[in-house]
Amino acid sequence: MDIKEKTLEKLLLKEEVVTQNEIVLFNDDVNTFDHVIDTLIAVCEHTPEQAEQCAILVHYKGKCTVKTGVYDDLKPRCSMLLEAGLSAEIV
Template sequence: MGIGFEVQVDKDTQTLIPAKVIVYNDDWHTFEEVIFQLIKAIKCDLETAQQLTWEIHTKGKAVVFEGDFEEALTVTNILEEIDLSVEIIL
């Protein structure tokens, strides 16, 4: 018989990588489309989505999410469903 040992790995342990999601202004999406997609992607309220959309429109871009990289990927994928111009910054 061989000598065995057991290794426990905590599945909840993650290395969190901080990331930001930026949405850029464009000339083809309506305010309503962007607002709806922001609510869907970042699960914010209507007022927050409206404020972010206005910032995107007036400043050319806005940080719409700050958090873990994995979550940022999920947010980005949802925003890209309607071809919004999005970037993740690490």
């Protein structure tokens, strides 16, 4: 084994696996489209178009992934969605 192969082997071993989680928003019969859209813009940093598309998907499909990322970033966002009266969970 030459030096080049040993270096490549060390690099492959150091590769970090980043786990992506998702916030899934669920449909309910309580919140208005405007409230859901405004909340997604504020909490998940969606554009108005993204938020509207997610609200429509949630309404017709029952659920939609609204944000992906590392757990530590998603936890406070999910808490804010719940505090706003939306139904969401991290998966």
